[in-house]
Amino acid sequence: MSTAPAAWWGLRCAFTFLAELLRIRPGMGHEGWAAAIVGSVSQNWDVERRFRVTEVALAIMWCCASAYLSYFFADCMMSRWLLNYTPPAVVIRLLTTNGLIAYMTSWVLYLSGASSDPRLLLPAWISITTTLTFLYHATQNHATIKRETAASLLVVSVASFVSMSSLLLQLHLTRENEPEVPLFVLTRKIWDFAVAVVQRMRVANDHVGEL
Numbered sequence: 001m002s003t004a005p006a007a008w009w010g011l012r013c014a015f016t017f018l019a020e021l022l023r024i025r026p027g028m029g030h031e032g033w034a035a036a037i038v039g040s041v042s043q044n045w046d047v048e049r050r051f052r053v054t055e056v057a058l059a060i061m062w063c064c065a066s067a068y069l070s071y072f073f074a075d076c077m078m079s080r081w082l083l084n085y086t087p088p089a090v091v092i093r094l095l096t097t098n099g100l101i102a103y104m105t106s107w108v109l110y111l112s113g114a115s116s117d118p119r120l121l122l123p124a125w126i127s128i129t130t131t132l133t134f135l136y137h138a139t140q141n142h143a144t145i146k147r148e149t150a151a152s153l154l155v156v157s158v159a160s161f162v163s164m165s166s167l168l169l170q171l172h173l174t175r176e177n178e179p180e181v182p183l184f185v186l187t188r189k190i191w192d193f194a195v196a197v198v199q200r201m202r203v204a205n206d207h208v209g210e211l
Contacts, residue, residue, distance in 0.1 A: 001094070001140070002074035005014035005102035009109065013125075015062055047174045052119060053134040054170050058163050059114075059121035062129050065159045069132040070101060072090050072152055076140050101132075122163075129156065 074094060081090045105128055110114045114124035133156055 001155050002070040003067040005105045006063050008069060010060060010063040013121060017060060020052050045196045047103055055122045056118050058166060059125045062125035062159055066129045066132055066156045068155050069136055069152055073136045088122060141210055148187045176187055
């Protein structure tokens with residue numbers, strides 16, 4: 001139950017990511033999803049589109065980190081409560097805690113504007129994950145049973161490194177008069193070749209269908 005709020009909003013982030021990646025519009029499914037995917041690939045990847053896709057993808061990662069930390073937080077509190085309260089009382093406290101986390105998560109997403117603008121999902125989920133990390137360490141210091149803190153710090157560290165690297169890469173790609181990096185040039189050529197092959201296969205299939 002502690003991971004249910006992050007799983008729910010993470011699923012919404014995943015649908016938003018697909019919509020941003022494929023530029024899904026109403027009525028695109030009538031043409032066939034294969035045609036919609038090929039058409040979205042052939043569209044120009046401008047700066048705005050690249051940043052939106054990257055930010056939503058990073059928001060999904062931070063949402064997963066939030067679910068992981070929510071579980072650790074609930075596990076830490078349950079271990080402490082089981083020493084002092086009966087199991088029914090512990091269940092009530094767990095339900096209340098998970099309800100408060102879900103309620104505060106929804107309010108953070110609403111107040112930050114992330115529920116209406118996908119570009120704000122990343123800072124919203126970073127703030128949620130940071131708050132859960134602080135709560136976990138604050139409650140663990142007063143818990144009778146100590147839990148391993150390396151895992152929680154590792155999750156936040158990995159998420160921070162991936163976010164920093166991805167955003168720096170996007171910043172590098174958007175600058176003008178930047179020197180060409182051989183790795184990027186080779187990757188772009190391979191990508192263009194793959195897109196051309198897919199488009200040729202689509203044209204060939206259309207000709208076979210007409211015959």
